[in-house]
Amino acid sequence: MKAAAFEYAAPRSLSEAHALLREHGEDARLLAGGQSLMPVLALRLASPAILVDLNRVAGLDELRGTSAGDLLTGAMVRTRTLELSAEVARTQPLLHAAVPWIAHVQIRNRGTLGGSLSHADPAAELPAVAMASDATLIIAGARGTREQPAHAFFTGLFGTTLAPDEILTGVRWPAWPTGRRHGFVEVARRHGDYAIVGVALTVDLDPDRLVTGARVVVFGAADTAVRASAVEAALIGQPAGEPLAAAAAGHASDGLDARGDLQASAEYRRELAPVLVRRALLQAFGLSAPRAPR
Amino acid sequence: MSLPAARPIRLRVNGETVEGQVEPRLTLADFLREHLRLTGTHLGCEHGVCGACTVLVDGRSVRGCLMLALQADGAEVVTIEGIAARCPVRGEAVARGEATLSILQESFRDLHALQCGFCTPGMVATAHALLAENPAPSAEEVRLGISGNLCRCTGYVPIVEAILDAAQRLREGA
Ligand SMILES: Cc1cc2nc3c(=O)[nH]c(=O)nc-3n(C[C@H](O)[C@H](O)[C@H](O)COP(=O)(O)OP(=O)(O)OC[C@H]3O[C@@H](n4cnc5c(N)ncnc54)[C@H](O)[C@@H]3O)c2cc1C
Ligand code: FES
Ligand code: FES
Numbered sequence: 001m002k003a004a005a006f007e008y009a010a011p012r013s014l015s016e017a018h019a020l021l022r023e024h025g026e027d028a029r030l031l032a033g034g035q036s037l038m039p040v041l042a043l044r045l046a047s048p049a050i051l052v053d054l055n056r057v058a059g060l061d062e063l064r065g066t067s068a069g070d071l072l073t074g075a076m077v078r079t080r081t082l083e084l085s086a087e088v089a090r091t092q093p094l095l096h097a098a099v100p101w102i103a104h105v106q107i108r109n110r111g112t113l114g115g116s117l118s119h120a121d122p123a124a125e126l127p128a129v130a131m132a133s134d135a136t137l138i139i140a141g142a143r144g145t146r147e148q149p150a151h152a153f154f155t156g157l158f159g160t161t162l163a164p165d166e167i168l169t170g171v172r173w174p175a176w177p178t179g180r181r182h183g184f185v186e187v188a189r190r191h192g193d194y195a196i197v198g199v200a201l202t203v204d205l206d207p208d209r210l211v212t213g214a215r216v217v218v219f220g221a222a223d224t225a226v227r228a229s230a231v232e233a234a235l236i237g238q239p240a241g242e243p244l245a246a247a248a249a250g251h252a253s254d255g256l257d258a259r260g261d262l263q264a265s266a267e268y269r270r271e272l273a274p275v276l277v278r279r280a281l282l283q284a285f286g287l288s289a290p291r292a293p294r
Numbered sequence: 295m296s297l298p299a300a301r302p303i304r305l306r307v308n309g310e311t312v313e314g315q316v317e318p319r320l321t322l323a324d325f326l327r328e329h330l331r332l333t334g335t336h337l338g339c340e341h342g343v344c345g346a347c348t349v350l351v352d353g354r355s356v357r358g359c360l361m362l363a364l365q366a367d368g369a370e371v372v373t374i375e376g377i378a379a380r381c382p383v384r385g386e387a388v389a390r391g392e393a394t395l396s397i398l399q400e401s402f403r404d405l406h407a408l409q410c411g412f413c414t415p416g417m418v419a420t421a422h423a424l425l426a427e428n429p430a431p432s433a434e435e436v437r438l439g440i441s442g443n444l445c446r447c448t449g450y451v452p453i454v455e456a457i458l459d460a461a462q463r464l465r466e467g468a
Contacts, residue, residue, distance in 0.1 A: 104442025
């Protein structure tokens with residue numbers, strides 16, 4: 001289907017973009033890669049009066065390391081750029097592992113980091129990866145800039161803390177500590193489909209391989225990506241190994257408000273979560289090889 | 295409400311500069327098909343699922359139905375009609391005005407990688423970009439590379455074979 005008519009503006013700066021959002025209020029919609037918004041418009045699930053295109057706003061596509069070892073990525077960095085970046089591969093192993101699982105190459109060529117986080121699809125990879133990496137979102141409003149940890153940004157199904165006049169401008173990925181390991185797995189009907197359930201996690205191991213920190217994120221299962229705090233609690237202080245992976249993963253569905261849809265029932269998702277958490281933990285503990293997308 | 299006014303765009307399509315007046319909601323795929331009559335770019339689903347509309351924008355494969363024509367202002371677009379001219383081995387023949395196919399298109403024909411042909415322009419554009427980036431892909435890499443393109447006829451096996459065949463012929467320079 002074709003989209004209903006809309007006006008279009010391509011601001012060159014953030015202040016121009018903010019002015020347009022102020023002027024048009026609820027009638028305006030930001031356009032990034034368009035890989036979620038354009039289908040929504042074509043299916044006429046939304047009909048904004050004006051699209052404010054971020055593609056020509058200067059400075060939103062930087063990707064660089066800081067002297068503190070953090071990685072800064074602008075909101076308009078394409079998913080494909082993240083996938084091919086040697087800097088990402090070197091400094092953010094979980095992000096590097098997860099990105100090839102997102103959609104298909106044509107979609108990664110256009111889709112953006114900021115668009116995926118703002119869209120907040122419950123089955124999307126990047127929100128979960130940002131949460132498990134302790135990333136911080138940088139958000140510019142008309143009155144100034146605020147920063148928010150990724151785990152506090154997602155509020156519900158397609159919901160975030162973004163106010164209508166706010167623009168997500170970038171993400172700061174904190175330096176990867178020594179001893180931090182990651183795991184990433186997902187199950188989908190076909191490669192490139194949104195995950196039915198996926199797991200992104202990081203664990204910190206001390207020199208004796210005791211777990212000193214854990215961020216275990218289950219996505220696709222509930223209305224947002226969620227931290228499996230019961231799994232995290234079961235990991236802390238315990239020695240990394242196959243028994244711990246199995247025991248801790250058993251808590252993956254504790255308190256999980258699983259959703260059912262055409263692809264899978266809530267029961268199936270509750271069954272799948274512990275299986276995938278266990279597999280991701282085995283990856284993180286170095287006991288099984290990470291799987292490339294197929 | 296009056297309809298938003300059409301606006302001018304200027305871009306390069308298959309090596310030629312083109313200008314147009316487009317309504318904001320017009321997609322790049324519709325601009326190519328309706329305004330330029332380059333109907334080789336197909337439209338299946340019009341919402342990002344099937345890949346029939348794949349074209350190259352600044353060298354990268356993209357969904358033509360998920361990009362606005364206005365967003366292509368200033369871009370370099372290549373459609374299936376321009377692929378033969380982009381073939382490293384066939385470009386010169388095209389420049390001389392000789393009708394030809396790219397190696398990739400020949401491999402599709404020779405290995406029966408198309409039946410109805412509806413998915414073929416998108417498949418070829420996707421595979422063209424894939425081979426430009428990775429001249430020696432594995433079968434697995436080819437399958438992943440075309441995962442965003444649906445084909446209702448072939449069962450995909452001959453498509454993968456054709457892309458691998460073209461990769462080999464291109465590496466051998468023929
Ligand atoms: C066939 C298909 C398969 C897909 N599969 C997957 C998948 O497996 N996993 C996955 O994660 N995604 C998938 N996607 C979605 C894709 O990754 C999108 O690109 C992404 O979710 C949205 O990014 P975008 O840049 O395209 O955003 P857009 O579509 O441009 O925007 C999405 C929303 O975010 C808002 N927005 C965009 N940027 C900002 C910003 N900087 N600040 C505030 N608000 C903003 C927009 O107003 C809009 O509401 C798929 C898409 C398609 C078509
Ligand atoms: S027509 Fe564009 S993806 Fe189907
Ligand atoms: S040849 Fe018919 S859809 Fe692919």
